[in-house]
Amino acid sequence: MFKQASAAVGHITNVASAYTWLSGGSALTSFLAAYNWWESNPRLSTFLLVLGIEAALIFIYALTFVPRPGTCWPPFWVGYLNPLRQVSWRFGCVLQVDKLPSVRTPIVYEFCCGLRANRGAIKPKRFYLEARGVPNVPVKIQCGPTFESAENIEEIPSGTWFLCSARLLRDYRAPDDGKTNHPTSEEFFQNYDELTLVFEYDEKIFKKRFRRATLLKIVQFGSERFAAPAPKQPKLKAAE
Incomplete structure (x- = not known):
């Protein structure tokens, strides 16, 4: 029963992702019609009111959680860009997907995001x-041409975006050779499942949890590049 309900909700949200404008328009139309016919036909108005509420809920869910076309992250993540925060975050396709050399097998090799201090310099600590089943994965911050751990940085100045990167390995007991020691999408979800970003600075701690369902959408988004057919090219004339 629960799985059937989950599948139904998933189907509804998939529809809402393609027709967000339709659900919003339906809600508005139903509310207006219910208001206009409330005295003449209260039974029909009640039905339209319930229909409008359902359409409004789908619209709100789609507007908040369903990725926009060409993206792979929920729209509400834009709230982390708020300049009123002491530290703003830029989250998007946080998992980088590539293919193994000479083998078209998608791998998940890196977690990346961006941070910006908005009010004064901050002192990072950790x-x-x-992640489940593996040791804590260090996240490094871009410092000019290199990436450095938070423990090696005295302070981060305000007003500038800095790229943050964590290398994701299949086996953390083996070195990162940049070629083979990265998990495939299946191995990633076996070893990591969910991720929680932890940033300790000054006397504060920022935590952001990335749920499995969201990470799965991001990995699928990156993997589709390798499944897509090659773009069509102009056809040259045959040599005479």
Whole structure:
């Protein structure tokens, strides 16, 4: 029963992702019609009111949680860009997907995001990813041409975006050779499942949990590049 309900909700949200405008328009139309016919036909108005509420809920859910076309992250993540925060975050396709050399097998090789201090310099202390079944994964911050751990940085100035990166390995007991020691999408969800970003700075701690369902959408988004057919090219004339 629960699985059937979950599948139904998933189907509704998939529809809403393609027709967000339709659900919003339906809600508005139903509310206006219910208001206009409330005295003449209260039974029909009640039905339209319920229909409008359902359409409004689908619209709100789609507007908040369903990725827009060409993206792979929920729209509400834009709230982390709020400049009123002491530290703003830029989250998008946080998992980078590539293919193994000479083998078209998608791998998940990196977690990346961006941060910006908005009010005064901050002093980072620790920065890492928590994941199930593996040790904490260190997240490094871009410092000019290199990436450095938070423990090696004295302070981060305000007003500038800095890229943050964590290398994701299949086996953390083996070195990162940049070629083979990265998990496939299946191995990633076996070893990591969910991720929690933890950033300790000054006397504060920022935590952001990335749920499995969201990470799965991001990995699928990156993997589709390798499944897509090659773009068509102009056909040259045959040599005479």
